[in-house]
Amino acid sequence: MPAMPNANRVHASVLTTPPSSGKAIQQCQSELLELGQAPTIKVQQASPLSCTTERDVLITSAASSSTGRTVRTTDGYGSTKTTAGTAVAKSDSPRNVYAKKRVIVSAIANLSTAYNLAVINYALMMIRQTYPPSSPKLTSAVVSSSLCGAIVGQLTFGYIGDAIGRKKGMILTLMLTIVGALTSALLPWGPDSIYQILALSRFVLGLGVGGVYPLSATTAAEASHDDVQNSKVVAAVFSFQGCGQLLAPLLTYVLLWLGVHAAIGWRILLAAGALPGLFVLHQAFEAHESSEFSARRMSGADSMHRSLFDMLRQDTKLCRKLIGASLGWFLFDITFYGNVIFTPVILEDTYALDSHHLPDVALYSVVVALIALPGYYATVWAVGRVTFKTIQMQGFVVMAILFFILGAFYTPLLQFKALLLGLYAATFFFSNFGPNVSTFCLPAEIFPPDIRVKLNGISAACGKIGATVGAAFFGVIEQDAGVEYVLVLSAFISLFGALVTHRYIQSKHYSHH
Structure with a gap:
């Protein structure tokens, strides 16, 4: 040499x-x-x-x-x-080591995201047992503040990720999540200010949580030069959200089983949301920037200085992709988050459980999360065999069928408790083996690299807007007409989601390198 x-x-x-x-x-x-x-x-x-x-x-x-x-x-x-025509690199090469670190950070960040969004409901149940009753508006503000923060975070970090890099953006999101979780649990307050301060802390946490969506998907999508491998990695990274959704009710149940007082328990639940970020923060600093991003910066191939509006106006295919990704995510999150908040309602109708039966509510929520969890892994297995478009369409269609059965036969099904709970849990399984994973993965797959994080952030923000719409309007519908109408409406929204997917999302032909 x-x-x-x-x-x-x-x-x-x-x-x-x-x-x-x-x-x-x-x-x-x-x-x-x-x-x-x-x-x-x-x-x-x-x-x-x-x-x-x-x-x-x-x-x-x-x-x-x-x-x-x-x-x-x-x-x-x-x-x-x-x-x-192949990529040749040792598995322990520096490139692979750095790529693995980025993927690990992205996966744990997704676990943190799901846990922090889910745990607030259980924490509020404990808070109600130790503080004077609050107005529904204040409680709603606490729940919605993290969603509002997530919308802002998704849009903001979409631009940050393309402007300064995926690595720096991910470090910022982790730090915001850690600060938001710790201040939620540790700041001193009295009965008069607890909900206001909690809402502010959850908004800060939401900023970090929102940034995870576009950054983690893009980071995972740029892990290698193999299309199928990248898509599997993105789906696997997102599957850690299932673990986070399981950990929230599981930790709640363990604390109650151990006899931890509610005044301490809710603080532990919220503080635990900082642990995943603290666990991987050091690795986030050690990881190198995405090679694809660095190479574009060196070659001057970026479009980051061009107007995004001009790019969408001039490129009709790109605009079509954005409509498909954003509208599909918006419709799915209406049904997903709208029904997540009604899980306690269905448990109360089926098993006569309410906030005074918190251990039972947590236990049944664990059961629902366990049934839904394999849906993530079914998607990882299916990637490469079928496209994300197919996965999303079949998920929407099966969800529509299940929601319609639940809504049309809700009263008779109350006599068959196990069947009702099983059908309801199946909607979450097919959301995971369907649009819950695909809406996260598609933006990282269909958008060009130089504006990938930006457009991913816009798509994810549309999803969280849908979540806010579902949480707000489904509550009104449930009070005025009953949960049956919420379920039937979810069926029609899911069917519309399948039509949008068919119309606007193109099938990808995977190629191995």
Whole structure:
């Protein structure tokens, strides 16, 4: 191997067909940047792509074999391997180590997100047992403040992630989540101010929670150059939300089973929301920036200085994709969050449980979460076999059928408690093996890299707007007409979601690299 003039400088030669392929250069750049070194790229038509450092460390990548490119790899022991159209890298290479760290951070951030959004309902039940009754408006403000914060966070960090990078954006979201969770639990207050301060703290937490959606999906989608692998990673990262949704009622039940007083229990529940972020914060600082983002920055291929409105106006296909992703997420979250808040209502109707039976409410909520959890893993298994469009459509259709059965036969089903609870839990299973995962994954898959986080944030914000609409209007409908009408309305909304998916979402043809 020839001596290198500068140990911190990496040299590469790229064979392209056709010559001077910008994609080949960008891919080589992105791999070298994972080593923290500045690459020098030379384009040649007669030599294979070869990226080596003075330390004899080699990280290489190539697109599919149809491009006619080959990759020659050389390790530190002098062995050489030539591969056509494949990505060649050791599993313990710096690139893979950094990618794994980014994926781990994204996964735990999603667990934190789901836990913090779900736990407030159980904490409020404990607070009601230790503080004087509050007005419904104050209680509603506490619940909705985190959703409002999430909407702002999704839009804000959508721009931050494309402007300053995925790594810095993720660190900020984790810190906001940690601060919001700890202040929710530890700030001193009296009976007169508890709900106001809690609402403010949950808004700060919501900012961090909202930022996780676009940043974690994009980070996972940029983990490798293999389409199927990336899509599986994004789905697997999001599946950690199922663990968070399970942990909230499970920890509540454990605290009550141990006899922890409600005045202490609700503080423990809220403070626990900071633990996942604290656990991975150090890894978030250690992880390198996404190689795809870094390579675009070096090559000047970004569109971040162009007006997003102009881009959408000029590119009708991009606008169509945004409509499909945003509207699908909006419709799904109306039904999902609208029905999440009615889980206690259905438990009360079925088993005569209310906030005074908190251990039983928590236990049955654990059962529902356990039934729903495998839906995430079914989606991970299905990725590559079917498209996210198919997964989303079948989920919406099955949810529509289940909601219609529950709504049309709600009163007779009250006599068959296990069947009613099973059907209701099945709606959450098929939301997970359906639009709950696909609405998260699709934006990371269908939008171009330079504006991926931005448009992902817009889509996610539309989802949280739908959640706010569902929580607000479903409550009015339930009080005026009954939970049966809420369920039937959810059926029609789910059916509309299937139609939107069919009309606006394109099927992706996966390719392995």
